[in-house]
Amino acid sequence: MLSPTEENYIKTIYALEIGAKKRVSTNLIAEQLETKASSVTDMIKRLAEKDLLVYEKYRGVKLSPNGKKMAARIVRKHRLWECFLVDKLHFSWDEVHDIAEQLEHIQSEKLTEKLASFLDYPSVDPHGDPIPDKFGNIIEVKQIPLATLEEKEESVLLGLKDSSDDFLKYLNKKNISLGKKIKVISIEPFDRSMEIELNNQLLSITEAVAKNLLVKER
Amino acid sequence: MLSPTEENYIKTIYALEIGAKKRVSTNLIAEQLETKASSVTDMIKRLAEKDLLVYEKYRGVKLSPNGKKMAARIVRKHRLWECFLVDKLHFSWDEVHDIAEQLEHIQSEKLTEKLASFLDYPSVDPHGDPIPDKFGNIIEVKQIPLATLEEKEESVLLGLKDSSDDFLKYLNKKNISLGKKIKVISIEPFDRSMEIELNNQLLSITEAVAKNLLVKER
DNA sequence: GATTATTTTTAGGTCTGTCTAAAAAAATAT
DNA sequence: ATATTTTTTTAGACAGACCTAAAAATAATC
Ligand SMILES: [Mn+2]
Ligand SMILES: [Mn+2]
Ligand SMILES: [Mn+2]
Ligand SMILES: [Mn+2]
Numbered sequence: 001m002l003s004p005t006e007e008n009y010i011k012t013i014y015a016l017e018i019g020a021k022k023r024v025s026t027n028l029i030a031e032q033l034e035t036k037a038s039s040v041t042d043m044i045k046r047l048a049e050k051d052l053l054v055y056e057k058y059r060g061v062k063l064s065p066n067g068k069k070m071a072a073r074i075v076r077k078h079r080l081w082e083c084f085l086v087d088k089l090h091f092s093w094d095e096v097h098d099i100a101e102q103l104e105h106i107q108s109e110k111l112t113e114k115l116a117s118f119l120d121y122p123s124v125d126p127h128g129d130p131i132p133d134k135f136g137n138i139i140e141v142k143q144i145p146l147a148t149l150e151e152k153e154e155s156v157l158l159g160l161k162d163s164s165d166d167f168l169k170y171l172n173k174k175n176i177s178l179g180k181k182i183k184v185i186s187i188e189p190f191d192r193s194m195e196i197e198l199n200n201q202l203l204s205i206t207e208a209v210a211k212n213l214l215v216k217e218r
Numbered sequence: 219m220l221s222p223t224e225e226n227y228i229k230t231i232y233a234l235e236i237g238a239k240k241r242v243s244t245n246l247i248a249e250q251l252e253t254k255a256s257s258v259t260d261m262i263k264r265l266a267e268k269d270l271l272v273y274e275k276y277r278g279v280k281l282s283p284n285g286k287k288m289a290a291r292i293v294r295k296h297r298l299w300e301c302f303l304v305d306k307l308h309f310s311w312d313e314v315h316d317i318a319e320q321l322e323h324i325q326s327e328k329l330t331e332k333l334a335s336f337l338d339y340p341s342v343d344p345h346g347d348p349i350p351d352k353f354g355n356i357i358e359v360k361q362i363p364l365a366t367l368e369e370k371e372e373s374v375l376l377g378l379k380d381s382s383d384d385f386l387k388y389l390n391k392k393n394i395s396l397g398k399k400i401k402v403i404s405i406e407p408f409d410r411s412m413e414i415e416l417n418n419q420l421l422s423i424t425e426a427v428a429k430n431l432l433v434k435e436r
Numbered sequence: 437g438a439t440t441a442t443t444t445t446t447a448g449g450t451c452t453g454t455c456t457a458a459a460a461a462a463a464t465a466t
Numbered sequence: 467a468t469a470t471t472t473t474t475t476t477a478g479a480c481a482g483a484c485c486t487a488a489a490a491a492t493a494a495t496c
Contacts, residue, residue, distance in 0.1 A: 243443080243444085244443075244444055244445085245442095245443065245444075255443075255444060255445080256444085256445070256446080256447095258444095259444070259445055259446085275444080275445075276443080276444060276445080278444095
């Protein structure tokens, strides 16, 4: 049985080591968790003791198979609760993260599975992120940044690279949501900004935005 | 912002001072929370500091108006979540208490209200206990023990005096659940055990059981 | 009313999770 | 290869939530 704090460490390390090839550094974890490097050192020692990660002084950490399983379970709960909040309670996608951050720590296998069933086993959360199954396996649907499409190409918006509050609010304002069809009308060579068609309307977006919108692979 | 532990203390004191006329004693709280009297002394000092209760050395505590409001909010969340677990996720009424014990500490006004709306503003939880409204007011429906009824009287089962696991499991076994019509067929003068009609069947229950079943007042 | 028994509080520890400041190791620059 | 900068760890402290054992206050009994 892990404390919510321990779970947050495990989850954070899990997220940090996706993509990053090498072991996760103390400072990175500290930054992510908005705490001090010394606190991180304390905690990772304890987590290593519990066999949730492998730690070598000055060399950073990586999750053990055990730790990975734990992390996936927490992520599963987080994303299932986000689905619940949006689909059943009609929260908007920019309101659910902080609440799910609490709900992900509720301890009950049975609750998680009944919740998944109640939601009809969704495969992605409201931000397009994949939901691990009960064994911790993730079926990643290949998503590419909208910015990689050429003029005249079209695709479907499936996910977001950045799910920050500001970005979600921007998308709300522009009426951009997951599942919508997007067609690239033109790309401005000067700044790589894009003219796109969405909701049968023309919309101009910066390259930064286009890089954060993930669409279905051709 | 209170910690889950502080919230559990407040909620426990709230429950203990219902009925009990005098201030709640240190030992009673300790017993209820399965902790030591010295720990209780520590905590009630802190809660008094935060103006959630009034504490006089050796004289016990009583909740302040502030503390009462907090307590009612926690109870509201606990019982709403129990409704959710039973009505939406199809848990049985004997499985929900421990999970609600965790969920009651989730901090989000908006979540609580959206949950209440999603459940169509239930007035009682799966054990027949009243759900405070968002201002902390409770509409107590008068309930009397089945044991007070006379032969040939009938009523409806509305609540339980004791919601312990063992009692709930007993009720499951006998197929007794809230909302059912109960008719007293006969009362045995020797031990006050009762013959009752329920689900169109005859059933014999001890006086202890009859005292724990609460029915609608005549 | 003095003597017990019970309840409650205090004193002093432990464990978790955090912090700051200082020391040590590793990475980078010269 | 040395010196400097950056990262990481250690040392020591503190607050919250708990514990046991002892002391103090209150309640019960004779
Ligand atoms: Mn969290
Ligand atoms: Mn999400
Ligand atoms: Mn609780
Ligand atoms: Mn209940």
